[in-house]
Amino acid sequence: MRGSVLIVAAALVAVVLVFSIFLYSYYYSTVRTGLESKAKTATDFFSNYVAKSYEVYYDSAKRYTETIFNETDKLELQFVNIDSRVMISSIGITAGTEAMSPDIRQAIETRTIRTWIGQRQGTNERVMAVSAPMVYTNGEVIGVMRYITSLRVVDRQVLLGVLAVAGVALLVLLLVVSINLVFIRSVIAPVGIITQTSKRIAEGSYGIQIDNAFQDEMGEMVASINEMSLKIAQAEQMKSEFISSISHELRTPLTAITGWGETLAYNETLDADTRGGISIILKEATRLTKMVEELLEFTRMEDGRFTLNVEPIDIAVELEDAIYTYRELFQKDSLQLHYSPYEGDLPLIPGDPNRLKQVFLNIFDNAAKYGREGGRIDITLELHEESIAVIIRDFGPGVAEDEIENVKMKFYKGSNSQARGSGIGLAVCDEIMRYHGGLLELENAEGGGLRVTCRLPITIETLSEDV
Numbered sequence: 001m002r003g004s005v006l007i008v009a010a011a012l013v014a015v016v017l018v019f020s021i022f023l024y025s026y027y028y029s030t031v032r033t034g035l036e037s038k039a040k041t042a043t044d045f046f047s048n049y050v051a052k053s054y055e056v057y058y059d060s061a062k063r064y065t066e067t068i069f070n071e072t073d074k075l076e077l078q079f080v081n082i083d084s085r086v087m088i089s090s091i092g093i094t095a096g097t098e099a100m101s102p103d104i105r106q107a108i109e110t111r112t113i114r115t116w117i118g119q120r121q122g123t124n125e126r127v128m129a130v131s132a133p134m135v136y137t138n139g140e141v142i143g144v145m146r147y148i149t150s151l152r153v154v155d156r157q158v159l160l161g162v163l164a165v166a167g168v169a170l171l172v173l174l175l176v177v178s179i180n181l182v183f184i185r186s187v188i189a190p191v192g193i194i195t196q197t198s199k200r201i202a203e204g205s206y207g208i209q210i211d212n213a214f215q216d217e218m219g220e221m222v223a224s225i226n227e228m229s230l231k232i233a234q235a236e237q238m239k240s241e242f243i244s245s246i247s248h249e250l251r252t253p254l255t256a257i258t259g260w261g262e263t264l265a266y267n268e269t270l271d272a273d274t275r276g277g278i279s280i281i282l283k284e285a286t287r288l289t290k291m292v293e294e295l296l297e298f299t300r301m302e303d304g305r306f307t308l309n310v311e312p313i314d315i316a317v318e319l320e321d322a323i324y325t326y327r328e329l330f331q332k333d334s335l336q337l338h339y340s341p342y343e344g345d346l347p348l349i350p351g352d353p354n355r356l357k358q359v360f361l362n363i364f365d366n367a368a369k370y371g372r373e374g375g376r377i378d379i380t381l382e383l384h385e386e387s388i389a390v391i392i393r394d395f396g397p398g399v400a401e402d403e404i405e406n407v408k409m410k411f412y413k414g415s416n417s418q419a420r421g422s423g424i425g426l427a428v429c430d431e432i433m434r435y436h437g438g439l440l441e442l443e444n445a446e447g448g449g450l451r452v453t454c455r456l457p458i459t460i461e462t463l464s465e466d467v
Helices: 002-050 054-068 102-110 152-202 217-265 272-303 315-332 353-370 425-435
Strands: 075-080 086-089 114-119 126-135 141-150 311-313 336-340 349-351 376-383 387-394 439-444 450-457
Touching: 002 054, 002 114, 002 126, 002 141, 002 152, 054 075, 054 086, 054 141, 102 114, 102 126, 102 141, 152 217, 217 272, 272 425, 311 315, 311 353, 315 336, 315 353, 315 376, 315 387, 349 353, 349 450, 353 376, 353 387, 353 425, 353 450, 425 439, 425 450
Parallel strands: 336 376
Antiparallel strands: 075 086, 075 141, 114 126, 126 141, 311 349, 376 387, 387 450, 439 450
16 A cells, blocks of 8 residues: 555656646746737837937837836836836836846847846845847847736746645545555455465464455455365364374384394394394384384374473483483494583473483484484584573585475475485474474584574473463
């Protein structure tokens, strides 16, 4: 609205300005043309019939002014000598005074009719003066006939015209504003509501509805979006129930496979190839079990069955326990682990130690999986004014800049990822951090690799209300 109104306002201002200039030019040129025509007719008459000598010129001018000139209510007629002194005036007041306006001297020098607009001496009234040279038959200028008229009426007409146009422009602007307001109420505002709701649906708020108070095409669109939202919510519910059901069904056979695999692994009579096969079975069963646990965890979060057992914890202890748990796996993958603890005492923070350890282990697993070629993982613990930050950085290829915002989305895997996985590990971590009132921040590190920052608040007030 602001943009359209400004454009219309600028156009209207331009129209008013152009019209004002046109009106000014029209009125002033009309007055000037009329005065010049009168002056030319009178000077031609004087030059052809009465301009015999200065005395004759003077007597004729006086007689013309007193007996022939009959427009004293509109004009002042002056006869000025070549020294710019007013010799005769139709109003008598200015006779004998010196005329200082430049049109007189210009008319004498150029022998052409000249016009001047300015203020009358003594009264400061705006006037227009037209000076026509009086020329002898031998070509000598003996004086100037000058018509002077007040511009008060003309200026008033110009002002009234400009005000009228400005009033019309203001009415047009008010009409444009009114139309825009109606458009905003009937179209823009509903579209804004629909856009916001659509964004919420795209972000995962499936099932939300828009209050449909429209009877036109807008109402049909709102009805379609509401129906879409419900269907997506139903599909999401069915998907979550299916994942949860399948995950539970998979746990029993996976437990049996793992149990019997471990039993067979202790059988000393097996040959090397058989032991290698059993090792592969156990490894894949463990990986599949972890994926099932992640799926179950995620369905609990989506169903609202996710809980935290909050207690005051020492985050350094929990982090070091996770590092100890994963250190041997890092060594097997030929990864060097560099841990930089915080030098000093850390305050206890509210949190669920098991859930936070789950976050750390998940990020360690990703670092080992995707940053293996870097051969190194750095872990740093920092204390800030209102939070404690756990920073885990690998030296792998990192994530494409246009994909880094999507890495935390469920089931999302980067285009450069060659590693196997469910794609929900970081989504689970992000949710756990959100429940703690914290943040999971991902960024490509300078020099290569991905830096993951787990930022946890120090105060309990920031914990999620869903806990």
